[in-house]
Amino acid sequence: MGWTATSVAASLAATVGLRGRWATPYSAAHAAGRAQRGGPDTDTVFARAYARRRASASAADAKALDTARVTLGDDSTIIERAVAAGAPITAVAGFAAAWDTFPRTAQEAIRRPQGAGLGHVRFGAVRATQVDETTCGAAVMAMMLMMGDPLVAAWLMTGRHFGDYLPREVLAVTLDGPGARTIDERWHALQRVLHHQTTRTGLWVAPWPRALGTPPWRLDDETRFAGVRFRGAVLDDSDAGAVTAAVAHASAALRDGIPVPLYTSGDSDAGLASVVPRHVVLLTGRTDHGFQVYEPGSGRIVPLAEARLFGPGPKEPAYGQWTRASWLVLPQVRRGH
Template sequence: MVQSGYQLSTFLYGLGAGRRRLPTLPAPAPFPDDPNGWLLGVQPGEVSIPQGGDTSPHGRTSARQTDPTTCGSVSVLLSQACLDAVHPQDAPDSPATTPLNSGQPATSPSARQRIVTDYGAAQHETKKRTNSRAFAGIWTWPHRWGTPPWGAARELGTTGVRYRHQIVSPASLPHTRKVLTYAVDCAMRGYPVLLYTGSDTRVSVSAAVPRHVVVLHSPPVVADAAPTLFLFDPATGVNHAVNRDELTNRDTPPEFLGGWRHIVWAVFPNQPAQTTQQKVEP
């Protein structure tokens, strides 16, 4: 693929950002006690999630984002729920969501509880947390700009598995392959990975910054089945089956990336996870 145009990630990479050594791969995640806990979906096609206490097909809603700025919030929220499902013993409660002046005891519902109670409200609550103190640890990230990678990594860390963010420079194919190979390996071990996508200055200056977030994942729910790699797109609520070569060779179809051409940032695990029941390796 011929590189043309520039991205913010290319500029930052040229300044030396994003060149940290990749961490050790995490141990394979255990199989969840409840396969339905993998809310990112376990097969290609549209993903739906339960709402309220209704377990019938009519009690489900599409997993798509509720407004143009919550693709990152959906990605974080559903990834948190999946991580809670495979690491229930490690996952602390989420930060208290009851207002301090409400007169009620503070409560800490899990990601899944927040999702099934009110999916739309959960998305915006997640964005508040990822964007709070998201710039230099001090200033709030503007909500109209969506979810910053560093805020997403911090919020995913509340599950007990530390995450970090990493620039992906489309201008360097070796760098892209190295980072995305690591991302695929993490996903195949049962850890959702957030991928930020965008285009370049050929399209517009605004397209050269991260514009959308998708989730790379492989459900660790079927012990005797070959692992399957998916890209979940919050814009459509759909899982696309993808293979390693499509990602690491930068030939991923744009429709898998929310219509954008490049993967420009990644958020993945930053520590080996201690588990006892391992997922079958591909």
């Protein structure tokens, strides 16, 4: 069996007693329990953030939040996402007031940027593919950002913002200069901004070579999603216990409404250039037998069998035609959650 850089690193760490806490039997069992907790619409990271924000709001702001939720009706969870993303209440209210003026294609993309099921993901007529071979990580971050922040998704689909508030990534695109007049231009500009954000200090104080894509230790630091902090989890996919723990943690995150970036690679059988993390995909949903995965190279949601995570296999469409799982970006669990 070939080896990967992450399998060797994880194995050496375990040998000297440095196994990541996420991979311990206790942590895996706790995550498996959280993955089974209630229905996915009853208690999510968005609902909890909204409840905290409303509880600390003034009477006038609480009323504004309630009005925004009522305005969106069956889509009221979008307001929870906007609040969890940190949008000011005035921007949330403006977004809610504008909701009925959005085209149907825009509303659908804001509801579910990743689409409603398997197949191509489109923003209107634009396919949700990475800009080039170096921006798979940036495309995954952009998709995750839109799933967490509906005001970013609304900007992408319509070019609009609300009040004087611009999400920081939208502001960065605006400051970068003109040239984001269409959905396609905005999608590409968002990826470029996120790619720059993760590579400018990829080597601590020095820039990471952009041609090498997105370093995983920067993706966990720079991902913005509902106020959640993230951690990298180096994966040895030949270790059944580690993979079982990874599945449990990914399932718990998805049940909470949090998608999970996954780095993939080849291994030493395909040459040394393949052993390091080479591609990034995004786990967007759980199924009875595995996961739904956004693969930015094809711009599609594709299935991934849970069993496929255990060790090497043939080229895998959900891995972007790579063969091994090598690194996950997981939410850090807060005490009491």
